[in-house]
Amino acid sequence: xxxxxxxxxxxxxxxxxxxxxxxxxxxxxxxxxxxxxxxxxxxxxxxxxxxxxxxxxxxxxxxxxxxxxxxxxxxxxxxxxxxxxxxxxxxxxxxxxxxxxxxxxxxxxxxxxxxxxxxxxxxxxxxxxxxxxxxxxxxxxxxxxxxxxxxxxxxxxxxxxxxxxxxxxxxxxxx
Amino acid sequence: xxxxxxxxxxxxxxxxxxxxxxxxxxxxxxxxxxxxxxxxxxxxxxxxxxxxxxxxxxxxxxxxxxxxxxxxxxxxxxxxxxxxxxxxxxxxxxxxxxxxxxxxxxxxxxxxxxxxxxxxxxxxxxxxxxxxxxxxxxxxxxxxxxxxxxxxxxxxxxxxxxxxxxxxxxxxxxx
Numbered sequence: 001x002x003x004x005x006x007x008x009x010x011x012x013x014x015x016x017x018x019x020x021x022x023x024x025x026x027x028x029x030x031x032x033x034x035x036x037x038x039x040x041x042x043x044x045x046x047x048x049x050x051x052x053x054x055x056x057x058x059x060x061x062x063x064x065x066x067x068x069x070x071x072x073x074x075x076x077x078x079x080x081x082x083x084x085x086x087x088x089x090x091x092x093x094x095x096x097x098x099x100x101x102x103x104x105x106x107x108x109x110x111x112x113x114x115x116x117x118x119x120x121x122x123x124x125x126x127x128x129x130x131x132x133x134x135x136x137x138x139x140x141x142x143x144x145x146x147x148x149x150x151x152x153x154x155x156x157x158x159x160x161x162x163x164x165x166x167x168x169x170x171x172x173x174x175x
Numbered sequence: 176x177x178x179x180x181x182x183x184x185x186x187x188x189x190x191x192x193x194x195x196x197x198x199x200x201x202x203x204x205x206x207x208x209x210x211x212x213x214x215x216x217x218x219x220x221x222x223x224x225x226x227x228x229x230x231x232x233x234x235x236x237x238x239x240x241x242x243x244x245x246x247x248x249x250x251x252x253x254x255x256x257x258x259x260x261x262x263x264x265x266x267x268x269x270x271x272x273x274x275x276x277x278x279x280x281x282x283x284x285x286x287x288x289x290x291x292x293x294x295x296x297x298x299x300x301x302x303x304x305x306x307x308x309x310x311x312x313x314x315x316x317x318x319x320x321x322x323x324x325x326x327x328x329x330x331x332x333x334x335x336x337x338x339x340x341x342x343x344x345x346x347x348x349x350x
């Protein structure tokens with residue numbers, strides 16, 4: 001296992017400030033573009049990250065600690081953020097993400113003792129038995145996957161503009 | 176064409192500070208990992224970005240302005256940074272990237288007038304005729320592809336640790 005509690009937190013605490021650095025102040029062209037019909041734009045990705053902070057990571061970690069395998073995780077809708085159209089500026093959404101993440105990391109450090117809790121298990125509605133360490137690793141890789149998604153969305157905007165160089169640009173060839 | 180000079184610069188000027196936000200202070204475990212034999216670690220990606228600042232973007236833009244199609248671009252080695260093993264701390268390498276990028280963006284704004292120069296052409300050793308606008312778009316997407324590579328390298332480290340969730344984590348399934 002490569003998961004290490006301290007190192008996992010290093011990523012989780014950097015994601016909001018990294019997105020702020022990269023996205024704050026960008027022109028609408030970058031913020032509104034997506035990868036085609038039924039795909040997300042940058043704002044929708046950040047809204048999804050906030051949604052997961054609220055309904056996924058900490059609630060499920062607490063579920064494992066408190067309920068264990070006695071009951072399956074309560075379901076949640078990974079797409080629910082698409083139904084509540086927020087009118088806030090992106091900067092406000094980024095700030096909201098930073099604030100809820102900070103709060104959640106503080107909770108994480110309070111409730112989890114890696115040596116005692118990493119092997120505890122819960123029941124995922126689809127996968128069956130899952131370990132707390134797997135859920136925590138997934139939180140980290142979920143951040144990474146959505147950072148990758150954001151830059152991929154933006155790269156898509158220049159797909160035609162790069163001309164023959166698309167052959168060398170991996171991001172345009174990993175669908 | 177989606178390329179817009181001002182918007183392209185918005186990305187180019189954010190990449191160094193974004194990488195600094197995300198990478199500065201990370202544990203060695205995150206900085207030393209890679210995706211397997213003959214793949215780059217995070218430090219090697221940043222060294223490659225510096226290499227491209229030195230030998231690729233501005234030199235080729237200037238080549239198009241000054242030489243045009245009279246002579247093919249001088250070749251350069253995309254892997255040369257792997258031969259000069261630098262011993263600097265990652266923070267120094269990130270600072271070097273930021274410094275050379277700032278300098279190059281200042282040059283870019285001085286030498287390029289989008290309305291006059293975007294359609295100028297040069298000759299790529301492999302692709303033949305290329306436009307200045309394609310080279311500039313490629314500079315932007317090249318940043319995005321290497322940000323995606325960095326988070327992909329890091330995600331790979333937890334591939335086994337996420338257990339059954341790998342099914343939902345796109346970053347682990349886009350090889």
